[in-house]
Amino acid sequence: MPIYSTTFFIFTSTARQAKEIMIKEAEDILVHKEISPTAMRLLVLRFLLNQASAISLTELEKGLGPSDRVTIYRVLKKFEEKGLVHSIDDGSGAPKYALCAEDCVAGHHHDLHVHFFCNACRETSCLPKSKIPQVTLPEGFASEEVNLMVKGTCSKCIA
Numbered sequence: 001m002p003i004y005s006t007t008f009f010i011f012t013s014t015a016r017q018a019k020e021i022m023i024k025e026a027e028d029i030l031v032h033k034e035i036s037p038t039a040m041r042l043l044v045l046r047f048l049l050n051q052a053s054a055i056s057l058t059e060l061e062k063g064l065g066p067s068d069r070v071t072i073y074r075v076l077k078k079f080e081e082k083g084l085v086h087s088i089d090d091g092s093g094a095p096k097y098a099l100c101a102e103d104c105v106a107g108h109h110h111d112l113h114v115h116f117f118c119n120a121c122r123e124t125s126c127l128p129k130s131k132i133p134q135v136t137l138p139e140g141f142a143s144e145e146v147n148l149m150v151k152g153t154c155s156k157c158i159a
């Protein structure tokens, strides 16, 4: 019996610590990006940290349970403005949101990577290692943003 209770104690204490670390981590990320950590912002960020692919506002709204769509939208816009998330137009009609690479700053996104849309599971993923190639524009043209969307089958679906 003592063995069991010790194991149980270690287990619960580790689980609690892990949860505390995660709460702390989300708070640190917001502070680092100069965003005041309100309860809603922490909720949205923690949800995004647990996503393997980019998500739409509707998916986020469903995932967070009863929350106000406008409030979530404002949080996302704030995150985008501060260089914490970027939005992706995958042609599905609704923009998707994903967390940025570490080096994005307010008003300037550095993560110009390729995005991948899987036709089978309809998930959109960031491909941070695949950089968008330099595009030469005709004289007199100024670029503001570049999107490169690759469509096909993801590794989960190809198997």
Ligand SMILES: [Zn+2]
Pocket: 083, 084, 085, 086, 100, 101, 104, 108, 109, 110, 111
């Ligand atoms: Zn970014």
Ligand SMILES: [Zn+2]
Pocket: 118, 119, 120, 121, 122, 123, 153, 154, 155, 156, 157
């Ligand atoms: Zn897939």
Ligand SMILES: [Zn+2]
Pocket: 086, 088, 098, 113, 115, 125, 126, 127
């Ligand atoms: Zn991305």
